[in-house]
Amino acid sequence: MAVPWLRILDVVIGMTDLARSRKIRQAAVQSEQIDQQRQQSIEPSKGGGVPAGLEARLAGVVVAALKEAFERDTRRLELERTQHEAERERAERTLRLELRRQAADREIGRLRLLAGAAAATWLGTTLLAVLLRRDIAVGPRVAIGGGWLLLLLAFATAFIAQSQVAEALNRDDSRLDASPLGSLALWFIVAGLMLVGLAILLS
Secondary structure, eight states, rough: OOOOOHHHHHHHHHHHHHHHHHHHHHHHHHHHHHHHHHHHHSSOOOOOOOOHHHHHHHHHHHHHHHHHHHHHHHHHHHHHHHHHHHHHHHHHHHHHHHHHHHHHHHHHHHHHHHHHHHHHHHHHHHHHHHHHHTOOOOHHHHHHHHHHHHHHHHHHHHHHHHHHHHHHOOTSOOOOOEEEHHHHHHHHHHHHHHHHHHHHHOO
């Protein structure tokens, strides 16, 4: 649970303002009492008005209180702005990491599918070659061997591409792009199937 620093800060500053306002009122009351005592001691013929020194002191107290309140509000606004900026940056970074993770999961799933397709095709053509071993001529055998080689290359490149995607995900400073080896594995599978199909047609 996050500590409500802003509320705590507002409470502390409010209590400070309350204490200062009480001191200001007490000082104003004391000044008024002193002024009244001076006015009573002055002869009626000389009477009239508030002394200039008292007005200056009261004006100084009011200006100081206003300045303190303005500085307090400025500090609070700066603190709120800093906290909002930090929260926004943290949320943006979390969103970027989540999007990168989802893209990596999709790419790794695609590469695993390619690797599974290459392995299943290789096993299927191997079983077919074993069943038709006696009836296959030299040319179709070479084509089947080339197809096997391409399917094994597709299997290997799919696994290498998976490791590249995982490394790119660990590097936060780089963009996560689709691995070119994934496209190469797909073309290896297509070429291998074409050679195996050609061998079956020629046999």
